[in-house]
Amino acid sequence: MTIRELAKLCGVAVSTVSRAMNDRENVSPETKERIRAAAEQHGYVPSSSARTLKLSETNSVLVVIQGETGRLLISVLQLLETAFAKAGFTTNLTHIVDSEAEASTIERVVLAERYRGVVFLGRYGNRDREASVTLSRRLARIDVPMVFCTTSDYSSSGAMHSFVSADDQRGAADLTRYLIERGHRRIAFVGAGPENDAGHAWAQRLAGYRNALADAGIPQDPGLIIRAAVPERLYTLENGFDSLTTRLMEGMIDFTALVAVCDEVAIGAAGALREAGLRVPEDCSLVGYDGLDLARYWSPKLTTMQQPLAEIAEATARVMLNAMTQPGHATEQVWIRGSLLEGQSVLPINPQP
Amino acid sequence: MTIRELAKLCGVAVSTVSRAMNDRENVSPETKERIRAAAEQHGYVPSSSARTLKLSETNSVLVVIQGETGRLLISVLQLLETAFAKAGFTTNLTHIVDSEAEASTIERVVLAERYRGVVFLGRYGNRDREASVTLSRRLARIDVPMVFCTTSDYSSSGAMHSFVSADDQRGAADLTRYLIERGHRRIAFVGAGPENDAGHAWAQRLAGYRNALADAGIPQDPGLIIRAAVPERLYTLENGFDSLTTRLMEGMIDFTALVAVCDEVAIGAAGALREAGLRVPEDCSLVGYDGLDLARYWSPKLTTMQQPLAEIAEATARVMLNAMTQPGHATEQVWIRGSLLEGQSVLPINPQP
DNA sequence: CTGAAAGCGCTTACAG
DNA sequence: CTGAAAGCGCTTACAG
Secondary structure, three states: OOHHHHHHHHOOOHHHHHHHHOOOOOOOHHHHHHHHHHHHHHOOOOOHHHHHHHHOOOOEEEEEEEOOOOHHHHHHHHHHHHHHHHOOOEEEEEEEOHHHOOHHHHHHHHHHHOOOEEEEEOOOOOOOHHHHHHHHHHHHHOOOOEEEEOOOOOOOOOOOOEEEEEOHHHHHHHHHHHHHHOOOOOEEEEEEOOOOOOOOHHHHHHHHHHHHHHHOOOOOOHHHEEEOOOHHHOOOHHHHHHHHHHHHHHOOOOOOEEEEOOHHHHHHHHHHHHHOOOOOOOOOEEEOOEOOHHHHHOOOOOEEEEOOHHHHHHHHHHHHHHHHHOOOOOOOEEEEOOEEEOOOOOOOOOOOO | OOHHHHHHHHOOOHHHHHHHHOOOOOOOHHHHHHHHHHHHHHOOOOOHHHHHHHHOOOOEEEEEEEOOOOHHHHHHHHHHHHHHHHOOOEEEEEEEOHHHOOHHHHHHHHHHHOOOEEEEEOOOOOOOHHHHHHHHHHHHHOOOOEEEEOOOOOOOOOOOOEEEEEOHHHHHHHHHHHHHHOOOOOEEEEEEOOOOOOOOHHHHHHHHHHHHHHHOOOOOOHHHEEEOOOHHHOOOHHHHHHHHHHHHHHOOOOOOEEEEOOHHHHHHHHHHHHHOOOOOOOOOEEEOOEOOHHHHHOOOOOEEEEOOHHHHHHHHHHHHHHHHHOOOOOOOEEEEOOEEEOOOOOOOOOOOO
16 A cells, blocks of 8 residues: 555645654644544555655665674674664665675675665674775775774774774783683694684684783793684584684693684684593683673683673663764774683692793 | 766766666676676765665565664574565564554554565564554555564464464473473473563463463462563573572572573573572472573573574575565464473472372 | 557646 | 655657
C-alpha cells in the first residue's frame, strides 16, 4: 500500500498523510488520528527508500566487522547499538571477509546506502602494510565520518581518522612486567600471527611484550615467540591449544611463564600444558588478555587485562555522534587503558642465579 | 555525485549511464568502459534508495535476533550470510530487545525497507504464551517469506510458518537417558528460566529432561529443578555459577548428576561445584548442551549435545531461498538432531538399592 | 546502440 | 489546517 492509496482511502491529499505519519504540527489532531488508525489497520508503512531518496540522507550508521567475530566485539556492538538508538540513529552491521578489505567495498556500500557514519569495529585492513596505508587514504576521501573502534588508525600519516583504541601495547607490557616483577625471566608469548600486520591486536600485544622485556634488560629469545598454529582463527581456544601443543612436541618447556595473546588462547594453551602433565601456575605461570567471563570462571582464575567495554563503546558513540552532528569537526583520538585483573594463574619464582 | 552529473560529464544520456553501470547488453563496450572508468574516478555509486524505489524491491533478507546473542547464533549468522551472498542476497541484522518483541516492530521494518524475507534467529516471542500466539498470527499477515531458525513456530495453529529447528527436547532427553543408563537416579536440571515461555530453548530442554525421567519411571522431584539466578543472562557462565552456588548454599548436594541447559551454564556450574569442594565427575556427573569449543577444551572434557551448525544454516538458507524465489510455496518444517558428544564428565554409579 | 520521458513513493515549500 | 505540484535519483519501455 502506498501513500496515495491511503490518501484516497481517507479522502485527503498525500501531503496530509505525510504530515500525519511524520507527526507534524500542522495537521488537526482528528485528521491525524483518523489517518494513523487507517494506516495501522491496512498495514501501511512509508517506504524508507522513497523517504531516503527525497531527504537524501538516512539516520543509519554502518558498523563494519572484518573477519572472525569474537565475543568481545559483539558486546561492544550491542552497546553501540543502544547508544546510537538513544540518539535517533539506526545501526547496521556488515561483515567483511578478510580478502575483501578494500576501500572500494566500503566506499560502495556507504555511498550507495547513504550512511551517515561508519564505525570499524576491530581491525580493518590488509595483511600488507603498504596496502593498508593506501586503504586508509582512500577511506579518508569518502566524505562520511568514520571512527576506528578498538584499533588505531595505522595509516602512519598523522591524524587522518578518529579512533577509540584499547592500548594493547601498554596492556601487554603491564602484564609482562607483572611477570618480571615476580621473578620470571624466561617468558614466552603464544599466539603471534603471520607477519606484517600492525593493525592486528596480536601485533600490538607482541610489541608490548617485547618492550617490557627490553625495559627490564632481558634478552629476547625469538624461540620464545610461539606463532599461531591456526592463524585464520587466531583468537580461539583451538588456536591456543594447537599452538602450544605443537611447541611442546618440538621440545621441552624452556620457559616459566606464558603471555597469551588473549584469554581464549590462554585457556586453550592451559589445556595443552595439562595434557603435557604441566600444572598452572606451579609448572608454568599464565596470563591472558581481555577479561572475558571465561577468565573469571576458569580454574585457576586467570590473571588478565580487563577491557573496559562500556567505556570503549561509550567513547566510540560519543566521537561518532560528534562527527555526524558537527560536520568539519576535527578528528579525535582516544586511548583507553584496561586494568590488570589479578587471578591465581601466576606464581612468583626465585630469579635465576 | 548523481547519475545526471556523470552523464553530463561523459556526454551521454542518463539511460546510457544506467545501462553501463548495470552491465546491460545494449551498450557499446567502449562507452561502457568509458563510463565505468569515469564513475570509478569520481567515486560515483548509484543510490540504492533510488534504485529500490524504482524497482520496488531489494535483494536483502533481514535476520532478527532477539535479546542476548550467544556464540552459537553468531556462527549460524555468519554461515547464513555466506549462503545468501552466494545466491545474490544481502543480509541485514537487527537486534530486538525482549520487551519490543511485537509483530508491529517487525512489520514496520520489513515493510519500510522492502525486505525480501525474514529469518528469526533464535527465539522470537513474548514471555507470555498468549501474546506469542497473537504475535505469530500477525506475522503471518505480513506478505513476506519468514523462517524461524533454531526455534519452532509455537503458534499452536499448525504450520503457519516455516522453521528449521534443533530438536532440543529430544536432545535433552537423550542426554538425560545417557545418565540414567549409567545408574543415575537423582538428576538435577540447572538453568530453567522463568515460567511460560515454551519458545525458549531452556523450556524445550527442560521438557526433554522431564520426558526421559518419566520414561524411565523415575519420580520427578521439583526440588531438583534449579532455576536461573540470572534469568536475563540465562545461557552464560555467570548464570551457571550463580544458580548452582545459590542452590549449594541452601542445602547439601542431593543429586548425583546435573543436566545443564547449555555448555556455558554447565561450566559455570562446575565452578560452583569446585568451590564447594566437589569434583566432576567423581562427586557429580555433568552434561552440557551445544557442543561449544569450550566443552572440548574444558577439563574434564564435557559430555554434551553437538549442534550441527552448518546443517542448521544450510537448511535455513535453502528454505528461505525456496520461499523467496517461489512465491506461494508451502511452508517447510525441518527438525534437526544433534549428536551426543561423549566426554569425561560422566561417571557410572551403582543404582540405588 | 543511444536518447527523451514517464514514473517509482515520498516530503516540503508554496498557495490558499 | 489542507491541497496541488515539484523533484529526489534511478530504471525501463519506447522511439529512433
